[in-house]
Amino acid sequence: MVTDAGGTAPFHQELEEHSRPVWDAIFELPFVREVGDGTLALERFAYFIAQDVLYLDQFARVLARGATLADTPATREMFLRHAANVGRVEERLHEDLAPRIGLDVEAVRRQEPAPVTVAYTDHLLRVAHTGTLGELVAAVLPCYWVYARVGERLARRLPDHDVYRQWILAYASPEFHRSVDEQLALVDRLATLAGADERRLMHQWFLRSLRYEWMFWDQAYRTLRWPVAP
Numbered sequence: 001m002v003t004d005a006g007g008t009a010p011f012h013q014e015l016e017e018h019s020r021p022v023w024d025a026i027f028e029l030p031f032v033r034e035v036g037d038g039t040l041a042l043e044r045f046a047y048f049i050a051q052d053v054l055y056l057d058q059f060a061r062v063l064a065r066g067a068t069l070a071d072t073p074a075t076r077e078m079f080l081r082h083a084a085n086v087g088r089v090e091e092r093l094h095e096d097l098a099p100r101i102g103l104d105v106e107a108v109r110r111q112e113p114a115p116v117t118v119a120y121t122d123h124l125l126r127v128a129h130t131g132t133l134g135e136l137v138a139a140v141l142p143c144y145w146v147y148a149r150v151g152e153r154l155a156r157r158l159p160d161h162d163v164y165r166q167w168i169l170a171y172a173s174p175e176f177h178r179s180v181d182e183q184l185a186l187v188d189r190l191a192t193l194a195g196a197d198e199r200r201l202m203h204q205w206f207l208r209s210l211r212y213e214w215m216f217w218d219q220a221y222r223t224l225r226w227p228v229a230p
């Protein structure tokens with residue numbers, strides 16, 4: 001185990017080691033594998049992007065809450081920049097991809113989010129509004145870290161599919177990886193300030209979000225609808 005100058009492993013490494021089976025399950029998901037080899041049915045990808053539009057609208061609010069809770073000017077600036085980036089980078093990706101996959105983003109915004117989208121965003125919003133800054137950062141970390149790891153893996157051999165290639169490259173970019181490193185450094189700093197109870201909650205919210213990341217892709221692969229429509 002790599003340790004810092006004080007002889008203890010950084011907190012993010014502890015998180016990663018405890019969650020290894022979930023990481024492995026994410027890399028094994030049919031959705032991820034099929035984006036990687038370019039064979040994913042477009043209907044599943046379009047469902048994913050639609051749910052992602054709804055997810056990101058809530059995610060930006062969670063990051064804005066991070067700016068409110070920030071304990072230093074540098075941390076506040078980071079959250080404000082990341083919140084603005086969700087609007088810019090993610091939405092540009094969606095608005096660019098949406099017409100190519102037959103999706104009307106404004107129509108999507110009028111829809112009720114699907115079950116896993118609701119569960120994941122409600123979890124993030126609850127932690128953001130009832131937890132500490134450390135808890136919030138632990139809860140949002142899988143969102144960054146999973147996409148960085150998946151982007152990095154899939155970019156090793158890009159598929160022969162324009163839409164999937166563009167999506168992968170967005171998450172393999174150095175700019176995106178810098179924002180992931182900022183969140184990893186922040187979770188490490190906040191963990192050193194946290195007591196045992198807060199660190200336990202940070203572990204719990206991290207793992208819950210990581211599982212929701214798995215479920216979010218699984219939901220799209222199954223194009224899950226709410227049972228029993230009115």
Ligand SMILES: Cc1ncc(C[n+]2csc(CCO)c2C)c(N)n1
Pocket residue numbers: 052055056059082085086089090142143144147179213216
């Ligand atoms: C379900 C879901 N989880 C994570 C991301 C990736 N992501 C969304 S916002 C953000 C931070 C700033 O861009 C990152 C990395 C996604 N798109 N959808």
